[in-house]
Amino acid sequence: MTHPVDVHVGKRVRHRRWLIGMTQQQLAEQVGIKFQQIQKYETGANRVSASRLWDIAEALDVPVSFFFEGLEEAEKVVAEKPSVPADLMGDKEALDLVRSYYAIPENQRRRLFELARVLSDVA
Missing domain, CATH: 1.10.260.40 (lambda repressor-like DNA-binding domains)
Structure with missing residues (x-):
């Protein structure tokens, strides 16, 4: 085990x-x-x-x-x-999303993060 x-x-x-x-x-x-x-x-x-x-x-x-x-x-x-999901970092799609997220310029990345936070609060 x-x-x-x-x-x-x-x-x-x-x-x-x-x-x-x-x-x-x-x-x-x-x-x-x-x-x-x-x-x-x-x-x-x-x-x-x-x-x-x-x-x-x-x-x-x-x-x-x-x-x-x-x-x-x-x-x-x-x-x-x-x-x-318990294995979020084991999900290739999630890691591709994270990799893409960090490829975005920092100021735009912060705005995208805030948008995602607002959308998740609404859901």
Whole structure:
């Protein structure tokens, strides 16, 4: 059985990899492992050792702490009924939307965010 922390770390690896447009193969090559191992990490099927997590963090240009961000909130969401899908960052469409969102100039992005917030309050 997978441990919730391993699943969370794996989701964060996949999230960051997708945000920067890197494939599993590219990440695996930078870390020096096979892409199948990246797949196992991203699903939480295999635990990531501390040294491997360090290598992945360097390859993805984030601090190691990035992979643990939101862990407490994720545990709370599991205990409650979430208003969004539990694996939102595992949804390719959602990540494509986020990637596109950050490609918009900042001033327009803020206006789009406010529009989305208003529309979600109405719904």
